[in-house]
Amino acid sequence: MTGRRRATSAATRVVVVLLGAVVIVGALVALLLVIDAQRSVRAEAERVTRALASTIATTDAVQQALPGPDASARLQSYAERVTARSGVDFITIMTPDGIRVTHRDPAEIGKHYIGTIPTGEQTLTEEYSGTLGPSVRTITPVVSDGRLVGWVSVGVTVESLASALAPRLPFAIVIALAVVAAGVLGALVAGRATRRVTGDLPAGSVRDAVSSYESVRTLGEALRAQTHEHGNRMHTAVALMELGRTDEAIELLTETARSSQDLVDKVVASDGDPTVAALLLGKAAQAAERGVEWTVDMQPGIPRTALGAVDAVSLVGNLVDNAIDAAAAGQPPRWVRVGVASAPQGDVVLTVADSGTGVADDLRDRIFEHGFSTKPAGKAGRGVGLALVRAITEAAGGTIELGMHPTTFRVTLPAQGARR
Structure with missing residues (x-):
């Protein structure tokens, strides 16, 4: 073949998956109806023989x-x-x-x-x-x-x-076919609705689009918080100068620059993605804005991961956003700790821990499902973040684990250029 095989569109995948599910459900319905008919025929035989x-x-x-x-x-x-x-x-x-x-x-x-x-x-x-x-x-x-x-x-x-059961089989088949027909109709409607949103884009491209949106969203929130914090400090410094308290104004601005520079130095020393560095700087301001203590621990010499900039920002941003939300909603002391380190086999390990109340045991397996969220419905309750984090991690050949006490998400990713 001289051309590259075209990837299956997301809408087609939706239809195929739903059709597969419909066939399975139809077969199960038919099987259950046959089993019920067998039970009914046997019960009738027992009743008749006992009475006679x-x-x-x-x-x-x-x-x-x-x-x-x-x-x-x-x-x-x-x-x-x-x-x-x-x-x-x-x-x-x-x-x-x-x-x-x-x-x-x-x-x-x-x-x-x-x-x-x-x-x-x-x-x-x-x-x-x-x-x-x-x-x-x-x-x-x-x-x-x-x-x-x-x-x-x-x-x-x-x-x-068995002979008495035979006349009841057409009924089971008709019901099963009706279920399959309804399911096929639903699958086609779902496929058409998906195509209206995604066009003929492959599933991977749709995921990339969602990742891009999440990256822009989390960077935007981080930059807004950073701008807001810097604006507050600048207004405070100007007010101090107007009051003739120049030394205090200089100390305030120097402390701000020192804190930002410390974080920049940590990120740059790790050879990590500069977009992630910018994100973490902005998230530091976002955490401070919500009264959450922010700590970043990055080992020097850590290579870049196999993720692109968009996926990296989306992954880190969603984990950090969840951690800040959880910590801010919990009891003092409120804190978030982000760590980046190398694993013995050369992988990169990202950990995000928070002081929040944690995840209930019965929800631990559901938090990564698309559409599921413990947050209220609305802007903050999208139910996309953790599902996207898992999708990005698995697509890169990595793993994600959830630890408790404190709540800790641990993402292991292969280094750039590593083979799986």
């Missing part, structure tokens, strides 16, 4: 014929007639010790019953393999004048149960 066995056992003709020597002659034709009318597969009448006096196959009369004979005068329903194969049968005692004079067993073969 009880009726036969209380019939005068049966009680009077048992256990006499001519019981077979008197009851065989009776059993055959009832079997034909009731739709069951066999009716076996036997003596108290289990010797058959009637059977569907006359050659089996006089032989011992194959199945469980209850201890005591009780009724039992079971599945057992007899002369006709596996069957669901009910055996009940025949009691006359207070004494046991015989047993009646009524059964339906498993083969007959």
